[in-house]
Amino acid sequence: MTLPVSPSSLRAAGRRVLLVALVAACGLAQAAEPVALRLIGINDFHGNLEPANLTLTLVDPHGGKPLRVPVGGAAAVGGLVKALRAGAPHSLMISGGDLIGAAPLVSTLFRHESTIEVMNAIGLDVSTVGNHEFDAGAAELKRIANGGCPPPQPDAVATSCTLAPYTGARFPYLSANVFDGHGHTLFAPSVIREIDGIRVGIIGAVTRSAPTLVTPSGVAGLRFIDEADAINRAARHLKAQGVKAIVMTIHEGGELGPVSQRGDWNDASCPDAHGPIFAIAKRVTRDVDVIFSAHTHQGYRCVIDGRVIIQGTSYGRGLSVVDVVLDPKSKKVIPSQTRSINLPVLNDQTDPALRERLAAALPEPYGDVLRSARPDPAIAEMVAKYAAVVAPKAAQPVGLIGGSFPRGGRADSPAGRLIADSQLAATQAPADGGAQIALMNPGGIRSDLDCKGAPPCTATFGQIFTMQPFGNSLVVMTLTGAQLKALLESQQRPGAQEATWLQPSAGFTYTWQSDAPAGGRVRDMRLNGETVVPDSDYRITVNSFLAEGGDAFTVLTRGTARTGGGQDLDALIAYLKGAPERSPVPTPRITRQP
Structure with a gap:
């Protein structure tokens, strides 16, 4: 027998079902x-x-x-x-x-x-x-x-x-x-x-x-x-x-x-x-x-x-x-x-x-x-x-080296000196720009050049490409002695623990007085033994990254009488091939005091 069900009872039952469903849903969410x-x-x-x-x-x-x-x-x-x-x-x-x-x-x-x-x-x-x-x-x-x-x-x-x-x-x-x-x-x-x-x-x-x-x-x-x-x-x-x-x-x-x-x-x-x-x-x-x-x-x-x-x-x-x-x-x-x-x-x-x-x-x-x-x-x-x-290209010999060229040092490094010297050699002739000094940014030296085994060792294209992979071109420009000093002073950035040491080529030396105030750290700049004169002109080689003010070396954007050169990698290859053997230069060109 079917019992009569009132509408109010149905509504109440519906509410109970809805309540049970809501409680179950909440329980699932909480769980x-x-x-x-x-x-x-x-x-x-x-x-x-x-x-x-x-x-x-x-x-x-x-x-x-x-x-x-x-x-x-x-x-x-x-x-x-x-x-x-x-x-x-x-x-x-x-x-x-x-x-x-x-x-x-x-x-x-x-x-x-x-x-x-x-x-x-x-x-x-x-x-x-x-x-x-x-x-x-x-x-x-x-x-x-x-x-x-x-x-x-x-x-x-x-x-x-x-x-x-x-x-x-x-x-x-x-x-x-x-x-x-x-x-x-x-x-x-x-x-x-x-x-x-x-x-x-x-x-x-x-x-x-x-x-x-x-x-x-x-x-x-x-x-x-x-x-x-x-x-x-x-x-x-x-x-x-x-x-x-x-x-x-x-x-x-x-x-x-x-x-x-x-x-x-x-x-x-x-x-x-x-x-x-x-x-x-x-x-x-x-x-x-x-x-x-x-x-x-x-x-x-x-x-x-x-x-x-x-x-x-x-x-x-x-x-x-x-x-x-x-x-x-x-x-x-x-x-x-x-x-x-x-x-x-x-x-x-x-x-x-x-x-x-x-x-x-x-x-x-x-x-x-x-x-x-x-x-x-x-x-x-x-x-x-x-x-x-890559292997055949990487294995190509480019020259002999008489030891390893690490990129670490108190200021300039054997690797930095090698690259700067190669860039100076590539741009020194009057027809190539008449460079007197070359400067290389340390961030562009991406690896050491290792001598693997007893020297002399064969340096390969793969090694030097890994060392210098950016493919920058060389730029020769004129700076006054005063501008050159300002450039080197800017190596020490406000708040930085270490200077960003531009790596100098052979013949250019100076003293860096670490505890001197800003603007007075670079002293006794010499080129081939002669004092650098503030109002004299000097021909400087850098890579195209630096020439455009890279690494915040904005002084270089003011260089005049610019002459474009070849690729930095080609300069290093030519330098290594240009001698029976290239050995690391052990003597720093930047003297740090104290």
């Missing part, structure tokens, strides 16, 4: 698990696809002397990334810029397409631009990002689309603080990735000093604004879209401790941390949860006011890992659950016992990651194909 996200950072890779002789100095877990560990190579980077991703349900790989530029032949010979293709294969998710992305100008950077095969250039060392048509980066470049002539950012300021229903924003920026670090003509028409201002504006835009978890990747950095004693790259207290990134971080909104930094090629993992600021050295020798947890209700990062670490990119040259020693000292799960990571064979195969094309 939703937090979402783990692993952020994997790489910075300043500079096209180091092959491990070559890359090493990393690490603290000995057992308290012994610092350990010099073989690391690096794209295959090892890919293997470590794969191991890190295997242990995380959600991950993003983020680059801090300078993926390309100032790179070995295996990248530069292919106009860096090889590096981008390898990063595509590894699975890079996003990159900010670095200053070296602008080495060949903004138009070429756009091609690198978007793909395409430009027409071949006669006599050019580098070629495009050598193995296959180049289709561009499969990851976005970001540039929140770089604007074109129309007031638009060169690339998007940020990108949003959805992680298990939670939106995560990534903002990218580059040091605002980038125009002084690349050939100025390459960034003509671009405007680089304050990093923190641009990042804060991008963060506000993300928040307006409902994004509450924000990561920042910036091509700017800092340092731990003095040059002679750097701090441990995993010491979260960051003793004696200094540099632009820390000043920028103070001004960046707290809506930014994690800061990946770059540019200074240093390793550090700082936790400042509860926020991670991290960098993993350079050249693919280390990766930075930040594990964050996202709250499914608030859609924010839970700060108390953030973990971070820098990991060495161990490769096949790393002794297994040393690998275990380093892994055992790490907290889990990072120790197991280091144990299990092995170079990715697919990436190794890709690199090998590019290396096979």
